[in-house]
Amino acid sequence: MKPRGLLSAAMCIxxxxxxxxxxxxxxxxxAFLLPLVLVAVFGFIMGRVGGGGAPMPRVxxxxxxxxxxxxxxxxxxxxxxSDTLDVVRPGPDSAPWDEADVRERISSGEDPxxxxxxxxxxxxxxxILLRDPGRDLEEQLVLMSLVGALFDAGGEDFAWExxxxxxxxxxxxxxxxxxxxxxxxxxxxxxxxxxxxxxxNGSFDEDAAFGGGDGADDDGADGDGENAGxxxxxxxxxxxxxxxxxxxxxxxxxxxVAPEGRDAQLGYQVxxxxxxxxxxxxLFSLVGFGRSLLIERDKGTLVRLLSAPxxxxxxxxxxxxxxxxxxxxxVFVLFGFAHVVFDIDMVSRFDxxxxxxxxNCLACTAFAAAIAGWARTEKQADGVSVxxxxxxxxxxxxxxxxxxxxxxxxxxxxxxxxxxSLRGYxxxxxxxxxxTDPEMLQSMGVVLAIAVVLLALASRLFRTRYVxx
Numbered sequence: 322m323k324p325r326g327l328l329s330a331a332m333c334i335x336x337x338x339x340x341x342x343x344x345x346x347x348x349x350x351x352a353f354l355l356p357l358v359l360v361a362v363f364g365f366i367m368g369r370v371g372g373g374g375a376p377m378p379r380v381x382x383x384x385x386x387x388x389x390x391x392x393x394x395x396x397x398x399x400x401x402x403s404d405t406l407d408v409v410r411p412g413p414d415s416a417p418w419d420e421a422d423v424r425e426r427i428s429s430g431e432d433p434x435x436x437x438x439x440x441x442x443x444x445x446x447x448x449i450l451l452r453d454p455g456r457d458l459e460e461q462l463v464l465m466s467l468v469g470a471l472f473d474a475g476g477e478d479f480a481w482e483x484x485x486x487x488x489x490x491x492x493x494x495x496x497x498x499x500x501x502x503x504x505x506x507x508x509x510x511x512x513x514x515x516x517x518x519x520x521x522n523g524s525f526d527e528d529a530a531f532g533g534g535d536g537a538d539d540d541g542a543d544g545d546g547e548n549a550g551x552x553x554x555x556x557x558x559x560x561x562x563x564x565x566x567x568x569x570x571x572x573x574x575x576x577x578v579a580p581e582g583r584d585a586q587l588g589y590q591v592x593x594x595x596x597x598x599x600x601x602x603x604l605f606s607l608v609g610f611g612r613s614l615l616i617e618r619d620k621g622t623l624v625r626l627l628s629a630p631x632x633x634x635x636x637x638x639x640x641x642x643x644x645x646x647x648x649x650x651x652v653f654v655l656f657g658f659a660h661v662v663f664d665i666d667m668v669s670r671f672d673x674x675x676x677x678x679x680x681n682c683l684a685c686t687a688f689a690a691a692i693a694g695w696a697r698t699e700k701q702a703d704g705v706s707v708x709x710x711x712x713x714x715x716x717x718x719x720x721x722x723x724x725x726x727x728x729x730x731x732x733x734x735x736x737x738x739x740x741x742s743l744r745g746y747x748x749x750x751x752x753x754x755x756x757t758d759p760e761m762l763q764s765m766g767v768v769l770a771i772a773v774v775l776l777a778l779a780s781r782l783f784r785t786r787y788v789x790x
Contacts, residue, residue: 380434380466381431382406382408382435382463383409383426383431384397384410385420385423386438387437387438388439388443388446400436402470430748430754430760433452434451434463435578445572448573450574451576452577457589467571483571580753591663592665593747595655595659595750596747597743598655605706608706611690612689613643615693627787637783670755673755676765683772684742684772687779690775691778713738713739717737718740718743738768738771741767744764
């Protein structure tokens with residue numbers, strides 16, 4: 322037989338590999354479905370986080386009105402109408418709040434911000450903004466929403482009031498501030514008189530006011546791009562300066578409320594990164610370990626195990642235990658690394674971390690076993706596991722805090738294992754919660770329920786796919 326040439330032999334091998342690849346229909350489908358789903362999920366999330374004309378993320382704000390005047394009612398109405406705030410108030414059947422209740426909601430992590438309208442607000446008393454000092458991601462949204470609400474409630478006089486506060490904050494003595502205010506008021510009244518005159522004689526063009534009508538020029542696209550760039554700058558290095566300016570010019574007292582159990586040096590981003598990446602990598606690692614069922618079946622080892630004089634269920638249990646202990650070791654290696662690099666205190670919360678990790682490792686082990694039981698080939702196991710883990714990680718908040726996602730993504734994320742696992746770790750790292758606290762018990766209860774369902778599914782699949790066949 323004449324030996325084939327280099328290209329001819331290579332083409333024969335390529336055709337052979339493509340035929341083998343196409344024989345696994347499910348694996349072939351997953352290979353093309355995976356990138357499509359991931360592009361759709363990430364495009365939906367990232368395209369709506371502060372861009373693309375989509376609404377901004379909404380921030381929870383606990384609101385308490387102690388003034389109960391016409392002025393405070395107008396501010397409450399304006400805050401309720403905000404597009405970026407989810408205002409939380411006591412329900413009609415619940416007990417009325419006081420300032421201590423609002424502080425407790427911030428400290429426990431129920432809400433990141435709280436607003437108290439104190440008695441005397443109508444006479445000039447400052448508002449009290451209670452905030453979680455580590456949740457600076459939402460601070461710009463809250464302050465800008467408050468500015469809009471104060472303008473809506475106070476009308477045009479509020480702009481001049483902000484200017485006056487800015488002058489006082491700049492260090493000018495009161496007598497000079499008063500003189501500047503007199504000059505500004507004269508200019509203000511003159512401008513208002515000109516507008517009134519233009520409206521009275523019919524020369525005021527309402528369609529052209531503030532860019533209305535069809536007056537956009539041909540380089541509107543370039544202008545939009547430039548504005549978008551400026552907005553990006555404001556969201557970056559200039560955002561902090563803006564927040565400081567607004568704090569000086571608004572009738573506002575900022576009060577930081579942080580739980581006692583939080584490490585002083587930690588930031589929200591650090592604890593979120595440690596928690597989110599731990600959960601995601603635990604899933605990836607245990608799915609890889611759980612594929613040993615498929616490998617042993619293909620090598621014939623599983624057939625010999627099934628023929629051995631041992632209970633069939635002990636084979637699955639042994640695989641589960643090996644995967645579970647591997648997960649425990651992985652998590653505590655990651656936490657040990659975080660303790661050394663980020664100085665996160667693991668000792669004082671060790672019991673809570675242990676209980677959380679036991680529950681989470683059980684759920685991730687069950688997830689890995691269910692994937693191994695369902696998949697008929699390693700290609701299928703790889704495809705579906707990557708698809709599910711990356712999708713759950715994106716929607717569940719492992720990569721980005723859920724609060725910055727669209728509301729639809731947040732709603733879907735609550736049905737994922739990663740959301741509840743991450744919620745538990747964030748509860749202890751960021752809010753100092755013990756595993757016996759109600760919020761932690763809820764998170765662990767959901768994860769445990771998922772683990773039970775997946776274990777039952779894995780057991781059934783093992784009997785039907787491996788034992789009976």
